[in-house]
Amino acid sequence: MNLYKKIINPIGGMFMGLVLMTSCDPDFVVEQPEQYTKLYMPQAVSASSSHSLVLKDSVQSIVFGAAYGAPYTLGTEISVNFAADLSLVDAFNDANGTSYPALPTESFELSSSSVSIPAGDMASEPLKININPINGFEFETQYLLPVTITSVDGNITLNEELKTSYFLVEANPPVYEPFERTGWTIASVSSEETEGSGATNGHAIHALDGDIGTFWHTQWYSATPDLPHSIAIDMGEGRLVSGLSIVQRQNRSVGDAKDIYVELSDDGENWTRVDIFPGVLPDDNANNSVFLKSPQVARYFQITITSTYGDTKFSHLAEINAF
Numbered sequence: 001m002n003l004y005k006k007i008i009n010p011i012g013g014m015f016m017g018l019v020l021m022t023s024c025d026p027d028f029v030v031e032q033p034e035q036y037t038k039l040y041m042p043q044a045v046s047a048s049s050s051h052s053l054v055l056k057d058s059v060q061s062i063v064f065g066a067a068y069g070a071p072y073t074l075g076t077e078i079s080v081n082f083a084a085d086l087s088l089v090d091a092f093n094d095a096n097g098t099s100y101p102a103l104p105t106e107s108f109e110l111s112s113s114s115v116s117i118p119a120g121d122m123a124s125e126p127l128k129i130n131i132n133p134i135n136g137f138e139f140e141t142q143y144l145l146p147v148t149i150t151s152v153d154g155n156i157t158l159n160e161e162l163k164t165s166y167f168l169v170e171a172n173p174p175v176y177e178p179f180e181r182t183g184w185t186i187a188s189v190s191s192e193e194t195e196g197s198g199a200t201n202g203h204a205i206h207a208l209d210g211d212i213g214t215f216w217h218t219q220w221y222s223a224t225p226d227l228p229h230s231i232a233i234d235m236g237e238g239r240l241v242s243g244l245s246i247v248q249r250q251n252r253s254v255g256d257a258k259d260i261y262v263e264l265s266d267d268g269e270n271w272t273r274v275d276i277f278p279g280v281l282p283d284d285n286a287n288n289s290v291f292l293k294s295p296q297v298a299r300y301f302q303i304t305i306t307s308t309y310g311d312t313k314f315s316h317l318a319e320i321n322a323f
Contacts, residue, residue: 037068037069037070037071037074037156037157038068038069038070038156038157038158038159038162039066039067039068039078039080039149039152039156039157039158039159039163040066040067040068040069040158040159040162040163041064041065041066041067041147041148041149041162041163041164041165042065042066042067042123043064043065043147043165043167044161044162044163044164044165044166045162047096047166048092048144048166048167048168049165049166049167049168050142050168050169050170051167051168051169051170052170052171052172053131053133053169053170053171053172054133054171054172054173054174055133055134055137055139055171055172055173055174055277055291056133056134056173056174057132057134057293057294058132058134059130059131059132060130060131060132060133061111061128061129061130061131062128062129062131062167062169063126063127063128063129064082064126064127064128064129064147064165064167065115065123065124065125065126065127066078066080066082066115066117066123066124066149067117067122067123067124068117068122068123068156069122070122073120073121073122074117074119074120074154074155074156075119075120076119076154076155077116077117077118077119077154078116078117078152078153078154078156079114079115079116079152079153079154080114080115080116080117080124080149080151080152080153081113081114081149081150081151081152081153082110082113082114082115082127082147082148082149082150083113083147083148083150084103084108084110084129084145084146084147085146085147085148085164086102086103086105086145086146088146088148088164088166089101089102089144089146092144092146092166093144100142100143100144100168101141101143101144102143102144102145103131103143103144103145103167103169104135104136104137104143105136106135106136107131107132107133107135107136107137108129108130108131108132108145109129109130110127110128110129110130110147111127111128111129111130112127115127117154129145129147129167131169133171134293134294137171138277139277139278140170141170142168142169142170143168143169143170144166144167144168144169145166145167145169146164146165146166146167147164147165147167148163148164148165149163149164173243173289173291174242176242176243176323177323178245178321178322178323179235179239179321179322179323181208181210181235181321183236184208184233184234184235184236185208185233185234185236186204186205186207186208186231186232186233186234187232187233187234187268187300187302188230188231188232188268188302189204189216189230189231189232190218190225190228190229190230190231191218191219191225191229192204192216192217192218192219193217193218193219193220193221194219195221195222196220196221196222197215197217197221200214201214201215201217202215202216202217203216204216204231206318207231207317207318207319207320208233208319208320209319210319211318211319212247212250212285212318212319213250213251213318214318215249215250215316215317215318216231216316216317216318217249217314217315217316218314218315218316219314220314224313224314225313226313227305227306227307227308227313227315228304228305228306229304229305229314229315230302230303230304230305231302231303231317231320232265232268232300232301232302232303233300233301233302233320233322234268234299234300235299235300235301235322236299237299238266238297238298238299239297239298239299239322240295240296240297241264241292241295241296241297241298241301241322241323242291242292242295242323243276243289243290243291243292243295243322243323244262244289244290244301244303244320244321244322244323245287245288245289245290245319245320245321245322245323246281246287246288246289246290246303246317246319246320246321247285247286247287247288247317247318247319247320248281248282248283248284248285248288248316248317248318249316249317249318250285250318252316253310254308254309254310254312255308255309255310255312255314255315255316256281256283256308256309256310256315256316257281257303257305257308257309257315257316257317258280258281258283258305258306258307258308258309259279259280259305259306259307260276260279260280260281260290260303260304260305260306261273261276261279261303261304261306262274262276262290262292262301262302262303262304263301263302263304264296264298264300264301264302265298265299265300265301265302266298266299266300267299267300268299268300271300271302274292274293274294274296275292275293275294276290276291276292276293277290277291277293278290283309287319289323301322303317303320
């Protein structure tokens with residue numbers, strides 16, 4: 001069912017009065033009906049509309065279209081043309097005191113730039129903005145996309161105040177359940193502290209022990225190797241990896257992992273670096289997720305730390321999991 005056909009635009013009190021009069025009196029005639037007949041975008045009635053997508057490699061859609069308000073339905077077809085006009089983003093931000101970036105051009109396309117309102121109807125069939133968030137979206141960012149009516153072919157006036165719709169679009173990661181880690185082992189580690197951190201800390205295996213109070217720490221007691229530092233995990237079997245969950249060391253002052261990258265492997269020897277977001281871990285005590293832009297099947301994954309908070313040579317992590 002065409003949802004747009006349920007929408008009537010309140011162009012003004014006079015127009016609504018005319019609608020009531022014509023509906024009550026079939027013989028009532030509106031003089032100069034064209035002055036009350038205007039084309040508009042139903043989505044433009046609000047200053048902006050917010051849309052939340054799932055941040056994954058899939059095409060997701062937002063609908064838009066055209067309609068008109070009038071005392072009578074028109075007996076001729078109306079053709080309407082649209083365009084995404086990113087040049088309007090700055091003016092919107094200036095007028096509203098906001099700073100939304102424009103929706104990345106590589107992430108979207110209109111299903112069509114034109115549509116018709118058939119004779120006797122008051123609204124078009126819906127068009128779609130098709131968006132793939134994996135193409136250019138940044139983590140925790142809200143983007144703005146203005147879509148506007150550029151021209152109308154038909155004997156109708158365009159409502160200039162309602163010809164442009166502003167779509168606010170963000171994408172949030174899907175919710176995943178972490179893998180069960182029974183049987184997981186440390187495949188390799190660039191270094192680990194086996195002396196100075198005590199019997200229950202420092203060793204790489206503490207990143208898999210389920211206790212956020214313990215941690216893997218790179219060597220620091222008898223030597224302090226410099227960055228980068230890496231730790232590789234063997235999950236025991238191939239799994240579809242969508243991301244990793246990482247907990248920083250809890251009782252730290254400096255040395256938390258900051259910039260990282262992730263590699264996957266089927267054999268633990270040949271590694272492929274994968275695109276992730278975000279690539280920077282927060283300096284906090286939370287369980288933070290890192291997502292693969294494209295989930296892949298692998299048995300092994302490796303985290304490499306390239307910088308730390310405090311610019312230390314050493315680093316540490318409390319827990320590592322995958323999902």
